[in-house]
Amino acid sequence: MLHAAAWFVWLTAALIAVSTTRNPLYLTLALAVFMTTVYVIRRPGETYAAPLAPGRFALYVIPLAAFINALLSRVGETILFAIPQTWPLIGGPITAEALVYGALNGLLLTALFTAFAALNLAVPIRDLIRFIPRAFYPVAIVASIAVTFAPATLRQMQQIREAQAIRGHRMRRLRDWLPLFMPLLTGGLERALQLAEAMASRGFASETAQIHTGRTQAVSIVGLLGILSGGLLTAWQQASWGVALIVGGSLTIATALWLTGRSVPHTTYRRTPWGYREWLVTGGALVAIAGFLSWGEATRAYNPYPILTWPAFDALAGTALLGFLLPALVVE
């Protein structure tokens, strides 16, 4: 399993790369790379309930985006056909350019979605939660519980629905939700209480983190103010002062969190070691983004308006995108 941080670097780089281009050639290439990644890291044994497979997402989103854009945008020279002007809202010419532009947006969304799907598949939620600073340990635990609580609640809902159906319950009005909702609520509360007992019995304490909360809050507010005023200064063309304030503010907040985190007596089980795979994946992602941004400078932008043209393609920039394939190559 790859370290979650490596996946984060990969995802961030991938998102930046994809969102800086509308060139269909690059987008298709990136999508192919992400799809391959998803396909390779999908574990066949474990039943993973993906809410929506990337392929199906593409089937819905690309045509839909093309259709909507074609109806809304009247620009473009290649008129395919025209809807009578007398029809409200949608009347007017339908152009190939508008269709293509919409489809490109759909393609971009699909690429972003697929990159997220890869992360979702690769990193257990528990590992993501570990990125929450230690000062917020109770928050992290609550997030973790929510993850386990949700499917249990769904199962319970199903049980209750059946139990009410067999005593003649029918869904007709809004009021009819009550027999489903009440047992779910009381059952949920009962389970929450039991969980609290179970957690206390295993030494969990939510109060430890509150020791320094007051001070941390004060320091964090100071840091935030620094960042805010830094942002304002940058806008007022005082860039150097602004950046200094932003960096200072961020450091203040980070230090406050770190200090509070240290006072929470708590250790973490099983940090995935950072090995050569992690270096390869982050390295690959960084090279890919740097290469794509510099070599693809001239060819990244693509605009189908006013008339469709064949998009330009830079071989080096295209090759750079292949750097995002590394997770698929090094994963066990």
Place this chain on the structure above:
Amino acid sequence: MIRLEHVTYTYPDAARPALRDVSLSIPAGAFALVVGTSGAGKSTLLRCLNGLVPHFSGGTLTGRVAVDGLDPVALAPRGMSRAVGFVFQDPEAQFVMDRVEDEIAFALENAAIPPQEMHVRVAEALAQLHLTPLRQRKLETLSGGEKQRVAIASALALRPRVLALDEPTSQLDPQSAVELLDALVRLSKALGLTVVLAEHRLERILPFVDRIIYLPDDGAPVLTGPPRDVLPHVPLLPPLQALARTLGWSPLPLTLEEGRCFSTDLTNQADLLIPLKPVQSVEKKAPVLETHGLEVAYGSTTALRGVDVALYPREIVALLGRNGAGKTTLLKCLVGLLRPRRGEMLVEGRSIAKTDVADVCRQVGYLPQDPNALLFADTVLDELHITLHNHGIPVGDAPIAPEILLERLGLRDKIQQYPRDLSVGERQRVALGAIMVTQPRVLLLDEPTRGLDYRAKAQLLDLLRNWRAEGLAILLVTHDVELIAETADRVVVLDQGEIVAQGRPAEVLRASLTFTPQIAHLFPDRDWLTVEDALAGIRNATASTRA
């Protein structure tokens, strides 16, 4: 190891104390069982051991509790977490993480154990409960027994000296329950752990126990001691001990092997050849419910295959089978919650393929495993009115007046109470009321004795027998062989979606190795299944030898 001195505890707003002047001591390394009816204070006693009582429940506690030299009242559950591991009834309700390893590590993370040591301890806890192959699995993909083993491993990760378990097997099928208890016994021996557990099904656990704590519910003093000293004072016992106590077998047998010494003696000395149970011929007119060639599939897996069942008025049929054999699936089909892929279901000769679930359920009552899913009204009486309302029946025209039905259910003085405040057995009877108020011709029950103590079970038995006498057809899905021995007229065994055996309980239960009642174990060459059978049989035999 554990010492309670004059402990009295009252829940907030309770009229009577839940524990009254309890004094007891449990030596280190003991395997202690807490017995008593629901509401006798078993959970409360266990919760005292790590301070959940009074820290989570509120209320007032007087007297002194000492566990491993520590005071749970002063230290609170968190402070006791290294001394006492705690396992709850429902394994799912105590999980914090989503993977086996992470779940076990949770307590260690809280205790700030250094990562290296943490790995050793997690590996150890996994190995102790045979969970190593499952360490990477998601908790939701585990079976009930596996989940409960994870819960125990998590409780043991901090290496406590005491392990307290509150009815840890009540949500498990018998097979998993036996496996879990075996694991516990092994652990307590290997680690010198002091185990204190509450459990309803005494027959499963008695062979392993070396100490019993009996909490009488009439306020009499708590009894503690070796099983043979305490058991004679416990009113409701498993069949083996009940028979032994009536026949005066001494010392009281705790295992079937010990019991068999007495029973073979008895069969040798008296000439007990008279088979007792006359075969009752059920009037087989028209079945009230029948299925023909039922086939159900979930996706590509077939859950039921060619199932033909018929249910006649005035009989109780027991449906037996292991977990995943398709028992609950069959019940859901019979009320229309699941639609079969093939085959048909008839209620009083009419197909229900196109009937709405709500309409089927006026004819066929179904009590699901968890009656809590049914209950949501403010009072017990309201629950019954709501069912009538659902079916569009005015209260005045109800086939049976709700008050009368509740009286028959033994709930007359609970009519105005909030259903969820009642005991497990009472809640189940409220749910039964909500189902039976339309007077269906058929009643289906899914695992009705799960979590019930002996008294609640006896009350349920009486109800079912009375309803049978009035002409109701009852289908029981259960793992509880003693229940089948006492009630069923017919047994159907389901295995991997197919009916593999059918017939009189005496024949079917004897032919099976896993589903044999204790009395049948004791008298293998007799036709007896229950304590009453055995007592009557022995009396007859003695009478005839005298004559």
